[in-house]
Amino acid sequence: MDKQKRLAKPILWAIILFVGLIVSILTAITFGNADLSISDVYSVIGYELFHFEQFQAFATGATHDIVWLIRFPRVILALTIGMGLSVCGVVMQSVVKNPLADPYILGISSGASFGATLAILFGIGSVFGANAVGVMAFIGALITSLLVLLLANLGGRTNLTKIILSGLAVSAICSAFSNFVIYIANDKSATVQIMFWLMGSMASAKWHIIAVVLPIMLVGTLIFWSQYRQLNVMLLGDDTAITLGMNTQQLRRWYIILSSLMVGFAVYAAGVIGFVGLVIPHAVRLVFGSDHKYVIPFSALVGSIFVIWADVMSRIVLRNSEMPIGILISLIGAPCFIFLMIRHTHRAGGK
Structure with a gap:
């Protein structure tokens, strides 16, 4: 029982930090000089990662290049x-x-x-x-x-x-x-x-x-x-x-x-x-x-x-x-x- 209690805190913190990392990635992608809507940003990510057909319109173009070739690599590199x-x-x-x-x-x-x-x-x-x-x-x-x-x-x-x-x-x-x-x-x-x-x-x-x-x-x-x-x-x-x-x-x-x-x-x-x-x-x-x-x-x-x-x-x-x-x-x-x-x-x- 004591061992479970000792492990509970690190596991809880690991979950919190991992979720915080995911949220940080998804939030940081929305920052940049180009004025892009949040929905457009996530549409590009959704197409590139999961190839959702409803996001086919974001497969190419300026929005796609800004998000997928500039912002997202920058966040992953950080x-x-x-x-x-x-x-x-x-x-x-x-x-x-x-x-x-x-x-x-x-x-x-x-x-x-x-x-x-x-x-x-x-x-x-x-x-x-x-x-x-x-x-x-x-x-x-x-x-x-x-x-x-x-x-x-x-x-x-x-x-x-x-x-x-x-x-x-x-x-x-x-x-x-x-x-x-x-x-x-x-x-x-x-x-x-x-x-x-x-x-x-x-x-x-x-x-x-x-x-x-x-x-x-x-x-x-x-x-x-x-x-x-x-x-x-x-x-x-x-x-x-x-x-x-x-x-x-x-x-x-x-x-x-x-x-x-x-x-x-x-x-x-x-x-x-x-x-x-x-x-x-x-x-x-x-x-x-x-x-x-x-x-x-x-x-x-x-x-x-x-x-x-x-x-x-x-x-x-x-x-x-x-x-x-x-x-x-x-x-x-x-x-x-x-x-x-x-x-x-x-x-x-x-x-």
């Missing part, structure tokens, strides 16, 4: 990016045992952006074909994450301060190299494209991009969810994990590689979007505790809903213009990071 970055934030915080870790703060997003910059400006990685930018972003994210851990372990045992400083240093180096590459390339059209990566946006959402990124995020999330016991043990420290017979070093490497893959393709699809992996896991832990059995799936759901509505806000906050979503989320995430840093200092025995 869902995908929110899920991936949130889950990567959860994993990073467990892997490095640092509550302030996320792909943005640890410099992984900057590394992915640098890899994408090299692919766009110089065609590096063209051997990978249409997904060259995504693969180069992944390689940049992987190298950056490994470099951060290497620097943090120099001169003795790693700690919170060393990890944060290593991430900031590596992020600054990647940003400097990206700016240098943009400067020497002297290509205005490419520079505009690079600005997309640096500020983040869902504007380039296309179904063929989602077909690549969404499976990676879903599979990555499911893999990490299946590893919830190992992630829970990691929070207890390496000594405890070794006592329980778990090889933390090997698992840590695999987790970093998979996280880098997810972050790299997130940057490939939507540019650099910071603080999602920091704010969402903390918000989820406030409600559900630190058990990764619940933190990972609920972070995926909450992160998806958050980024969907952040994208909607980025489209409507400025009249006749669009604010890059990376800027909007940073305006929210940076104060949260400062609050969490101060809170952690107090808990660690600061004044």
Whole structure:
């Protein structure tokens, strides 16, 4: 009976969040610069998803293209990016045992952006074909994450301060190299494209991009969810994990590689979007505790809903213009990071 009571709350929240995600998707599709009626929007969706004959008139035309080729992919991409970055934030915080870790703060997003910059400006990685930018972003994210851990372990045992400083240093180096590459390339059209990566946006959402990124995020999330016991043990420290017979070093490497893959393709699809992996896991832990059995799936759901509505806000906050979503989320995430840093200092025995 007690077990049923313990499971009742997570199941109820899972249902609420899943319904909230569906409602968010259906509502976000109705926002846009084009003046379309809600019935027309849902008629297009109804035809494309279910091929209802009564919606045959919406199979082609301007309304169809706006809804199915612009708005709907944008919402699904926001869902995908929110899920991936949130889950990567959860994993990073467990892997490095640092509550302030996320792909943005640890410099992984900057590394992915640098890899994408090299692919766009110089065609590096063209051997990978249409997904060259995504693969180069992944390689940049992987190298950056490994470099951060290497620097943090120099001169003795790693700690919170060393990890944060290593991430900031590596992020600054990647940003400097990206700016240098943009400067020497002297290509205005490419520079505009690079600005997309640096500020983040869902504007380039296309179904063929989602077909690549969404499976990676879903599979990555499911893999990490299946590893919830190992992630829970990691929070207890390496000594405890070794006592329980778990090889933390090997698992840590695999987790970093998979996280880098997810972050790299997130940057490939939507540019650099910071603080999602920091704010969402903390918000989820406030409600559900630190058990990764619940933190990972609920972070995926909450992160998806958050980024969907952040994208909607980025489209409507400025009249006749669009604010890059990376800027909007940073305006929210940076104060949260400062609050969490101060809170952690107090808990660690600061004044």
